[in-house]
Amino acid sequence: MIAKTLALTLRAIREDARLLRTHLFRLFLLAIIVWFLVLTQWDDMGVGAPGLEFFSWVTYLDFFFITLAGVGFFASAITEEKEEMTLGLLRMAGIGPMALLAGKMLPRLLGAVLLLSVQFPFTLLAITLGGVSLAQVAAAYCTLLTYTLMLAGVALFCSVASRLTKTAALWTSVIVGLFLFIPWWFRNVLGWTATGPITAVIEDTFDVLYQASPLYRLGDIMMTGYLANATGLESRAFGFQAMTNTGAAVGFFLLSWLTFNWFNRDEQSSSPTRGLILRSSSRLRRMTGGRVWGNALFWKDLQFLSGGPVMAVVKLCLYGLVGGGLFFTLPLLSWMGNFSWQEYGEWTMSLALIVFIVESTLLASNVFRQEVKWKTWPSLVMLPTSLVEVAYFKIAGCLFGLLPVVAWFCFGALCAPESLLEFFDDAVDEPFFYFMIVHYFVLLHLATFLSLFVKWMAFPLAFGLMFMTNFCCIATMEEFGSRGNGDGSAVVMIFLGGFAMMVLHIATAVRLQVLASR
């Protein structure tokens, strides 16, 4: 079994080592950390513990990146073989579930650990800067490593159970999201205290989950005087969180192994399915797309990428239910007794805006990816029309998928029109408002561009890169010249964003032309 596991691992490591972009990515991450270090050293704002501040930023950046990129990275472990229809071949070669799981997961874990380990020597310099101890650095990396392990375990199980990477990634996001969000919500937002034996058990359970959360642990570690305040397990680098996260990782790995044959007994087609798109022979004819419209490209992506009219109705209902449900269960908003349409409208608009950004980025990362994946792009390029027209009509079709969230936002705006007007009144003179708009478009361009290179990680990668780059740029602007003047930084960033958008736009067009000829 070890030989088979090693064979798979070595193949993956070799492939990884040959790809220039993986090395460039590590270099980019490292460069950002080194740059932060330089900025922190130059910083003379009178921060009491510059080392701790620098280390906090790096750690939370790592946590954010592991969560975002790790979901797609680990969730594709088994599904990539299913999608390529090679899982059956591997099994016919005598590779058992355990060797397969270990062989597919090990190189991914090594890649993630490598990302963390390359930065470790540089973060040790935070100790020299002051405000942070070696114990804190060790505990933080222990937390990140064990969290990575747990994330890998959860994603591996989802990958075993799902047919497609996107489904596996979605389930991983839901499980990890609930794990991080629910205990925090229970303790900090709901503020629920036990009133009886059953509720006490519930409270204890959420308390354990809260302490197992890497967010809670990192918060503890980053406190000044961490070691002096910590007791028992908390004082060790490998504390309660590390133990539970490692335990969960092992548990999910074993669960993946035990259920592997059950989930993957029969080979399944990886062809895309119609989802909720009804056929013309369906009884609900009015809800089908009908005959192809004059603008065929627009029709196709409206139907098959955005999901069509049925999906639009489902989305609208879902947004209403989830948004409304969250609003009415959050006592933080203190609606009880004095429900306010304005508060509800503000809540709806905020949530709709977040969903809009996420959904549009997802669509941007899929608009050309699906054509490339299923090798249909050359057929479209061969049409007697320009590449630009093909691309823009496809994008227009995708925009239909955003109609439900736009409608939901509009509903929020109708509930609280004054708040919306007030927001625009305030924002119109703020360069930061335009900065956000420009950088949202950069994000869309980046997601589209990356999707032409990577198989499934364009969305989290674009988010991660944008976050890190913006963070780094803003910190630099603050340091040089425009300190105390945030507007100056925002204006510079708007121009930089505009330039980046233009470069990405051209690069995407060139790449699309290249892909058509492959």
Added chain:
Amino acid sequence: MSNNDALEADTSGSNGTAIDVRGLSHTFKNHRALAGVSFQVNRQELHGFVGPNGAGKTTTLKLICTLLRPQSGRVRVFQHDVVREVNQIRKRIGFMPDHFSMYRQMTVFEYLDFFGAAYGFRLSERNRIIKDVLELTDMDGRKDDLISGLSRGMQQRVSLARVLVNDPDLLLLDEPASGLDPRARIELMEILRELRRMGKTIFISSHILSELAELCDSVTIIDRGRVKYSGAMKELLSRTDEHPVYKLTLGVESETAADKLRAVHGVTDVEATEVPTEFLISYDWTETDTNALLAALLELGMPIVGFSEDRKHLNQAFMDLTERGVR
């Protein structure tokens, strides 16, 4: 005279030419895919483009169908330049790649309807076109099926139907028969014959010469980026040192059959096979041709149940023209 002028002068007066490729070279990084490829394909002709794996067939096809830009040399399709007149060319050609590039979540009808609309046809026109291409490819009974649920042969038919949607004058087919079972291959060849009868020019690539021998009027053999032969199929057969070999199958066994066959004018050799009713007949193509030979054999009054070219002969011709080794 510059190289381009010379090319221009060369192409003048070639109105009967569907594809005109001159001095085409193309390099991918350090790999030279094409090195001075030149050939012509006449209109309403079925032209085979044959070569071993890695010979440069797909690269040439992509250059002809405007998916790649030539690095040097010139490609003209119906007198249109592939660099400057892309849209004029795209309106008149249909390209079927060597892989299944289909929207598998669509039904057959939706798929064809989509491409019909993408080519700018109105609804009524699309109905007629889809009906016609489905009939031609014998897929009218499966029009409401999802493409993902079709067999490979069926998907290939749908792919061909898609190529025909815009009623192209020139069909560029990249290894259309690869991966198909014998029945599906034969049926595909029948469809291609029908299309030729309809006046289409068909450019079909394959790595098996014998597969195209009965189908094609002309052939270009390419190996390692260089054209080894381009011209009529018949002429290719005559170029080889060996005489053409035909397999004759009789309905009954006959002890005197071999002697009778040897006496036919032009026959140079008759060889009995392991099957008692089968004979391999070689003939001198300068003395006679296939039709005259068959007529002479029929005159002998023997019960002939089969007469076909022996594929080994064509395979030998292919082996002689191409080099050993896989690229």
